[in-house]
Amino acid sequence: MDASKIALQGLRNDVQRLDVLSQNLVNANTPGYRRLALVARPFADVLSASHATATPLSVSVPQWQPITDERPGALQSTGRALDLALTGPGYFEVKTPDGLAYTRKGNFQIDPRGRLVTEQGYPVLGREGELLLGTGTPHIDASGRISVDGxxxxxxxVVQLDQASAALEELGHGLYGYSGTVEPLGNEAVSLSQGQLEGANTVARREMVELMATMRHFEAQTKLLQGYGEAMSSAIQEIGKF
Known part of the structure; x- marks a missing residue:
């Protein structure tokens, strides 16, 4: 494995890391956002992927994979009846034109038809389908039971997503796509707070520090490649003299 391959893989890893850190920073003020983190892929997976694609291990196979940080964000009190925060595990289920999506962003609204919807107008689902609240004042208890004017x-x-079977797909606006196992949570497992929102679990200052460190590492790898190229060019010129 020569220096150019090592530097090239380092550049690929840095670009992936910059993408993840940028996404975390963009969503630092998105309610319910769960930050992404990069973890090293098991070596056996990397080796298998290299054999499957018939490419050099150090160049074409990403060495990192993104995972969702499931630690909760801080609660922010709003006093608004349709602001809901999940203080325990799980996700709200939402019906979009492209299928089901999942979110912890609980700043919901009532649409002209009286349905509980996201800020994009997607229906938030109950255990029996769409939730019709009408125009009254809703009360929502800790297990998610809704009553309007009594x-x-x-x-x-509220569902639990088994991320061992599939990863979350970022859809924007605090929504996630998911193709793995979905299990509804029972009343005893749901912990919900009305009049509050869960903040993002991203610490912007920490993400900025990591972003700057990654950019410096990227610059160092670029200089290494440039130096390697200059050394090879010089060597070729010397050989050509003989």
Missing amino acids: KPVGQLR
Whole structure:
């Protein structure tokens, strides 16, 4: 393995890391956002991928994979009846034109049809489908049961996503796509707070420090490649003299 291959793989890793850090920074003020982190892929997976693609191990196979940081964000009190924060595990389930999506961003609204929806207008699902709240004042208890003016209207569907079977796909606006195993949480497992929002679990200052360190590492790898290229060019010129 020569220096150019090492530097090239380092550049690929840095670009991947810059993408992840940039996404975390962009969403630092998005309620319910879960930051992404990079972890080293198991060597057996890297080796298998290298054999499958018939490419050199050190150049074409990414050495890192993104995972979602499931640590909760800080709660922010808003006093708004349709602001909901999950203080325990799970995600709200949302129906979008492209299928089901999942979110912890609980700044919901009532649309003209009286449905509980996201800020993009996507219906938030209950255990029996869409939730019709009408124009009354909703009360939502810790397990997600909803009543309007004292009358029960439904219960929020809060689900657990098994990220061992599939990774979350960032869709924007605090929504995630997911193709793995989805399990509804029972009443005892749901912990919900009305009138509050969960903040992003991203610490902007920490992400900025890591972003600057990654950019400096990228610059160092670039200089290494340039130096290697100049050394090779010089060597070729010397050989050509004979």
